[in-house]
Every structure is written in structure tokens, then in C-alpha cells.
Amino acid sequence: MSKNKEIYDVIIIGGGIVGCSAAYFLAKYGIRSLVLERDTVAGHASGFALGSLNPLVGYGVPDLVLDYGLKSFQLHSSLSSDLLEETGIDTEYDVQPTINLAMTKDEAIDLQLQTNWQNKVKGFKSEWFSSEEMLKIEPRISSKIYGGSIIQGSVMLDPYKLTLGLLTSAEKKGAEIKYSEVIKVKSQSSGNIIITTKTETFNTNRVIFAMGPWTQFVSDWIGTKVPVEPLRGQIIKLKIDAPHINYINWSHSYVSSKPDGMVWIGTTTEKVGFDERVTFEARNNMIEDVTSVFSYLQDAEMTGHTACLRPLSADGIPIIGYGKDNKNYVLVTGGGKKGILYGPYLGKLAAQLTLGKTPTMDISPLRPDRNYALNNDNEEVY
DSSP, rough: OEEEEEEESSEEEESHHHHHHHHHHHHTTTOOOEEEESSSSSSSSHHHHHOOOOOOTTTTTTTHHHHHHHHHHHHHHHHHHHHHHOOOOOOOOOOOOOEEEEEEEHHHHHHHHHHHHHHHSSSSSEEEHHHHHHHHHOOOOOOOOOEEEEETTTTOOHHHHHHHHHHHHHHHOOOOEOOOOEEEEEEESSEEEEEESEEEEEEESSEEEEEGGGGGEEEEEEEEOEEEEEEEEEEEEOSSSSOOOOOOTTTTTEEEEEETTTTTEEEBBBOSOOOOOOOOHHHHHHHHHHHHGGGGGGGOOEEEEEEEEEEETTSSEEEEETTEEEEEEEEOOOGGGGGHHHHHHHHHHHHHHHHTTTOOSSOOGGTTTSSSOOOTTTTTGG
């Protein structure tokens, strides 16, 4: 094992969207960081997610995290143009509507109630449509729906290209990335922190832990418990000669065309530990559910089937804050199914915390040592 004698300003463990965002914003502040990644950049959830950005839906909205989601959403808008200019990487940022289908009478009532507050959010428009009206808008939908809502102002992008763009820009300003698995983090009495990987040791004074669901293991290194676990999501890619279809979701399923013409369908929400394998059961269930609503997809050819592990906190809300009794450690994880939406802003906040700056919003509700109200019976968390 070799010893790297250089002392880095900040070392970031994790090369997903949060870690690369942290490197990007540290570079903006003039801080040179080192990213340590055991696999590849965006090699897990950050590179396999669909890339739908909608701060008006999901767990904790509107009461808990709407303001945070809106700030995250606004940041994406500027990043898309900035990264194209800085790196030449096009994140395929595209403003397009989100269609939410009601498959039951109760879902129809719930969606109609949601449109009331969603329409008060600046920059968005949410409107309810009856079953007959929705079928005129998108005739390929099954007639068994009870109606649906359309949210204008949401966005679709490519998460892999976004993460790659963030890292590329940071590298242009002096950031580095090395590929090796971290096996030990130890703080010295001098304040120096030694990070040991399988191939090298590194020195720094500050560490950002942005390891997705694997962040739970930092307790073995720094004594801070992080209640986060993996939530497996599987996605299927279909090929069919048919007109583009915007993002449409219902219950736990969705369908959406990508710029290359492929149709993505998903997703599962499985608590299976750190098992990233795809399963025949999930494939069959997803195809059955999607084709029951969009029968034309029965003729599609399956060209891909992937799985990734999303970081789910004990209460479904992101986690960010200092390690226990040590402000040289910053922990950031727990984006769950909205990790792409939250990722860049989490990275920005992590950079601010690391440098001792006042965060651009109150993050006390997201701190690691908060009182986690378990929501295991609430399906929206997943």
C-alpha cells in the first residue's frame, strides 16, 4: 500500500450525484477536493435513475420538504446551462408535463385535493382532468382510469450526464478523483484525518461522507449512527416504434420516453439489503402493470433491465449535518426516490457546512441526530 503525502483540503467519499456536487461547489469556493469512489462515477443509483424532477410530489410534500425541494429544483435550472458552458456536457434538461393517473376513486379525490395547493406554487400549474378528458389528451391510456392531473413545469434530464458534468467541471478547477474502496477513516489528535483505502492512504482535515445507502457503515469509523438503508429500484427499457410519451405515473409505476426513443418503465421499491440483482418477478410484475394501462407496449421489445440501490432514511427525509462531536465530518445521504432532484443541493449544502459557512437554508430538520419518526407503514416513503 502506498502513502499519498499530499494533504487535501477536503476528501469526499462517494462519486455519486451528491459527492460530485460537493466537489463542484467546493471548486466554486476555490477549494480543491479529492473524490474517492470504489466503483465508477454514477455507478449506482445516480447513473441508473430515470431523472424526473418534480418537487410537488412525493413523501414529505408539502409539509416537510417542499421548500427544500423547490430550492433543489431551481438549482437544476442553472446547472444545466452552466455545465454545458463549462464542460460541453448536455444534461438533456427538458421541461415537460407530468401526468398523474388515478386508478381508484380515492386516488382521484386525493389528486384533486393536491391540485389545490400545487397551483399556488410559483412556476407550476396543476390541473385535474376527468377520465374522458384525459383519454383525449393521451388516447393510449386505458379507459379504466378515474381521471388524472397534469403538472406543467416539471423536468426530465439524464442523471448520469449531470453527475459526469459536475465532476468534469470540478476537475477543471483542480478536483481529483481516485478509484479505490475506503476501508478505514481515523482522526488524529492533531486534527489530521487519515483515510485508508485498499491501495493508498490519504491525509485531510475535512471529510464529506456521500456514500448513498453505504453511509450507514460510517458508524464503524467515526461513531456516528446514520439510519439509512438501501431501497432497490428496478427499471426496464423498451423499444417500440411509437410516438413519444411524456412521463406518466400511477401508484408505484411509471412510463416515459427518453431522447433516444427508448421507453423506460418502472419501478420497484424493495427492501432487500445490498442486493443489486434484477429479478424475473419484478420484470414480470412491471410489464404486467404497465401493459394493463398502456396495452400498446405489449408489442415492445425489452432491451434492458437494471437495478440500483437508493438511500432511504428511517423517516424518508434526507440527512445532512456534522458527525457526532466533530465538525470535520459532514454526513449527507437519504435522498431516496428523489435523490436526483435533491442531489445537487445536498452537495452544495455539504460544501457550505464543510467550510464552516452558513447554509443557504435551515437544515436543522435534516440533521443526522434528529428524532426519526418511523414511517414504515407509509407507502409514500418508498
